[in-house]
Amino acid sequence: MIRRKLTILGATGTIGINTLDVVAMYPDRFRVVALTGQNQVERLATQCRQFKPRYAVVTDPARARELRQLLADTETEVLCGERALEEVASLPEVDTVMAAIVGAAGLRPALAAARAGKRILLANKETLVMAGRFFMQTVRRGGATLLPIDSEHNAVFQCLPEPFSGDLATHGVRRILLTASGGPFRTRPLETLAAVTPEEAVAHPNWVMGRKISVDSATMMNKGLEVIEAHWLFNARADQIEVVIHPESIVHSMVEYLDGSVLAQLSNPDMRTPIAHALAYPDRIEAGVPWLDLPRMRQLSFETPDTRRFPCLALAYRALEIGGGAPTVLNAANEVAVQAFLERRIPYPAIAQTLERCLVRLGDRTAEELDALVALDQESRALAEALIAQYA
């Protein structure tokens, strides 16, 4: 058994905490070398006391000072700044990097891990949405290995033949069926959606997640981002990726083969399952997740998403079909619009409206290299902010 040496980017978030939960079960299998956080300094300090990493990173100097005081009597060295995130993602003594920072801030550290040829457990879907082509090239050139953490992509990965290379047709796959819970507003009367509050939007029926991804689940933008993520991970065209609403969140996604077979991965909705799968891959380990009790499920249901209710999903397909810089624009505008909604600066329907207007204005841009992608990301954010200011 190889003892994996880990950097966990975004250790203080939902994915980070779940990862450490699994890691704590196997001290002989995993050693934590670096942990990173942003605002939750006390939580990061507690994690450092438990897992004794060599490095802890936060990007803000004041928070770094606070963390140094909290860890003064320990061996953990506190590093500060965005470059430090890249450094701990590419340390020679680290072989595995959990990329679980939320949003575009996760891109550069994930790229650093790719360049350094690490085994990357990719939770940060924004990396693939914002810079899919560039990131996949970097993974190939760096000799890195990519293991998806998003439960849907992890499910698809488990249902595809191994090793997967080339495209879906090479492996006799007709299409990928990504499941979606439909979020908290799946059955809410359409005419009441304008009055949705941030508290209602973050109250997901099946999953406990960070605030941004919870709003993305309510709008189904999360599924839209996942469609784009699946495109890059599995070399799938937009018409080979179908979204199916599955409110019970037991089937995490499926792969349909040309002979009519559909393979599915099922488990309780708990991120420790895909995390444990990727951490131990190709071994299998217990994840601390309750066993699935199928007779108690009674029914598993499926339905087609209504794009009037979920316009963000249609916008993501549109961005994927436009290609070029359109997904980058969509992702940046979405981060800004979701934040504005959480801060009550815009009503719920304005999230989709802002995205559509940004796509119309900037969707035809092309951007291939990192600097161009980052510039387009910034321009889209500025445009989204300007559009949001009009609501006030």
Ligand SMILES: NC(=O)c1ccc[n+]([C@@H]2O[C@H](COP(=O)([O-])OP(=O)(O)OC[C@H]3O[C@@H](n4cnc5c(N)ncnc54)[C@H](OP(=O)(O)O)[C@@H]3O)[C@@H](O)[C@H]2O)c1
């Ligand atoms: N949660 C899920 O079930 C789930 C499932 C699939 C995929 N994902 C994806 O996984 C990623 C993480 O999601 P999450 O739910 O764990 O998010 P989260 O709970 O909000 O945690 C985000 C983590 O990133 C850190 N962070 C935030 N902004 C940062 C910045 N500018 N620079 C450096 N670090 C920063 C946070 O630090 P502080 O908390 O200390 O501020 C925290 O550790 C997202 O891309 C999400 O789409 C999540």
